[in-house]
Amino acid sequence: MHTLLKVIKQIIDKHFMAINRYTLMLLVSGYVVLSWLGLVFTHEVHLTDEVARFIYYMVTTSSTVGYGDLSPITAQGQLFAALFIIPCGVGLFALSIGKIAVFFTDFWRANRRGKQNLNLENHIIVIGINSRRTPHLLEMLKREEQGRREVVVVSCEYDESPFDTDIYFVRVNSFTDAIEMERASLSTASAVIVDTDLDDATLTVSLFIAEQNSDAHLVAHFDDAIKRDLLHKYCPNSECISSLSTELVAKSVIDKGSSFIHSELVSAHKGQTQYSIEVPVDINDITLESIYYIFKKHHEAIIIAVQQQGKVCEINPSLTTILKAGDIVYYIADERIVDLVW
Known part of the structure; x- marks a missing residue:
């Protein structure tokens, strides 16, 4: 018994779980055509004389709803429905629903895990996630923008977005990879905020961003004033922000x-x-x-x-x-x- 179940599982994994959407569409199309031909040959005219009625019957039967208002009358039609329409229809309906559910689940997971390719313009990109500053920064951006510009967070460390669904998330392996960064529509962004944990990385990424999109408003956060001044020297149009805590205490x-x-x-x-x-x-x-x-x-x-x-x-x-x-x-x-x- 165990061997039989193992064989059935292998068959399902090999032939059914691997079915793509094109194969599924072909199977459904073949099932509908064969069902229509079978009902015609068994003289179930009331089920095939109108397209809407035929579709209605097939959907209610395949989904096991079965209101009972339409059903085969002839013995041959009833036998055909019992041996082909119902078992094949239920299987294909369940398979279609499963594929649809998997599609939306994968789509949602891809978005949460930052694997999607965005197609945005005039948006704000935040590079790097700082556990102390970034959440507050995003709240301020949402409050200020009020939906005028979308906000995209790009991260190398996080495997899944830690923010609400109204914030786009893109996961990359490197902030200086032009192909990966373009998944966040870097070339069409109107503003880029660079806020990594290390000033060396912030300086490198900022110079890369300035080269890739010189029209974007570049804002970078530094703890080291020397690196802040260095970026401003090579990118005069950038805004380099450093902590003002010491100056503020004295003031x-x-x-x-x-x-x-x-x-x-x-x-x-x-x-x-x-x-x-x-x-x-x-x-x-x-x-x-x-x-x-x-x-x-x-x-x-x-x-x-x-x-x-x-x-x-x-x-x-x-x-x-x-x-x-x-x-x-x-x-x-x-x-x-x-x-x-x-």
């Missing part, structure tokens, strides 16, 4: 409350936060003074800095500063301004 001792102000300005969850807005392309040259009052009166916002094209960011700029299309205005407000009338 808080001298100017009480500085830590609260700093955390408030970078927090996207509540209170006054720092935002930016770009001067539209259809706007003629204007002075900062002409919009300063508009920001405060209509939006309760304060302008704190200006980034003019080709120049360094100017904190607390003069009211006589000329703004051109494409310049960036930084301001403090409770919410991001989306309906500004220039």
